[in-house]
Amino acid sequence: MEKGVVIDSRHTAEKEGQGLVARALTVDYGEGPVLGPLDLDLPERGIYTVLGPSGSGKSTLLRAAAGLLPDFGGSLSYGGRPIGSAGVAGADIRIGLVPQNYGLLPWQTAIANVRTALKIARPDESRARRGAAALRWLALTGLSGLEGRYPRALSGGQQQRVAIARAFAIRPDLLLLDEPFSALDAVTREDLQRLLLESWRQQPSTMLFVTHDVEEAILLGRKIVMLTAAAGPPVLIDNEAVFSLADEDKRDHDAFHEQTRHIRRIMRERR
CATH class of the missing domain: 3.40.50.300 (P-loop containing nucleotide triphosphate hydrolases)
Structure with a gap:
């Protein structure tokens, strides 16, 4: 080269x-x-x-x-x-952002964090479709089984993966x-x-x-x-x-x- x-x-x-x-x-x-x-x-x-x-x-x-x-x-x-x-x-x-501090809502579970972002970014999509997209991206980032956990119950690396899943899911x-x-x-x-x-x-x-x-x-x-x-x-x-x-x-x-x-x-x- x-x-x-x-x-x-x-x-x-x-x-x-x-x-x-x-x-x-x-x-x-x-x-x-x-x-x-x-x-x-x-x-x-x-x-x-x-x-x-x-x-x-x-x-x-x-x-x-x-x-x-x-x-x-x-x-x-x-x-x-x-x-x-x-x-x-x-x-x-449509902008997706993954900040250094993850930017997760502490009062929402992992899947709720992703669904909330989808509701804002993709309001015309059905609730079922947004839920399926949230589950898919959490699974792809290795978080299957942890969808119902709140950020405080996740490690730093797991919180980071929720933030990544959220950003990808909205298709920015x-x-x-x-x-x-x-x-x-x-x-x-x-x-x-x-x-x-x-x-x-x-x-x-x-x-x-x-x-x-x-x-x-x-x-x-x-x-x-x-x-x-x-x-x-x-x-x-x-x-x-x-x-x-x-x-x-x-x-x-x-x-x-x-x-x-x-x-x-x-x-x-x-x-």
Whole structure:
């Protein structure tokens, strides 16, 4: 494999179709910018993994894309529809979010958490269909038999899987995941990485996946967005050579090892 390709993100959307677009996006909590100014063009129906050191604004980017930060500078849109207006995402944009703290409702059981999200995101679907979808995704994430437990009766890893099941179940246009596998053991983590890719292939959405793990970013992302702690443009790295491989072949392929070396080199240079 040749050295990983760094793409000028300003021209990507024009070539592949409009998706998540940021223009001069800046977030400032009053003590200086924590993100940006940032320009990004991430076409629809792609998986974009986000890497960067602590303080580079990875989680802040997800919160802005989720419509949770109405006061940011610049603009942010999905499919040409603005995000952040009046403090909410566009009403016609279905967004799934898996935050670091899981975001579960403590007074609801695991299955009720998923059904509630479905009721909000898919109000036109029947109660039976929403219930079946909730059961299916809880089973796929390894939670069969635990559907009736409240969050306090679940381990951190199990709570994280409920949050993942909830996000997938609503079949979002834009899926935002903030280190969703960080609390899981290695085997469960690899199982859910495969599930994520299989689910995306069956039901393609635009996915922004924050991780601190270089290997995970390469295994999952079609493209990799690298943020830096210092002000500066993001680097968008093409990862198609690895992404297009069969899942079971990725870790052993030369393309994976070359991309790992390439990204670590960029990270050292951009400290």
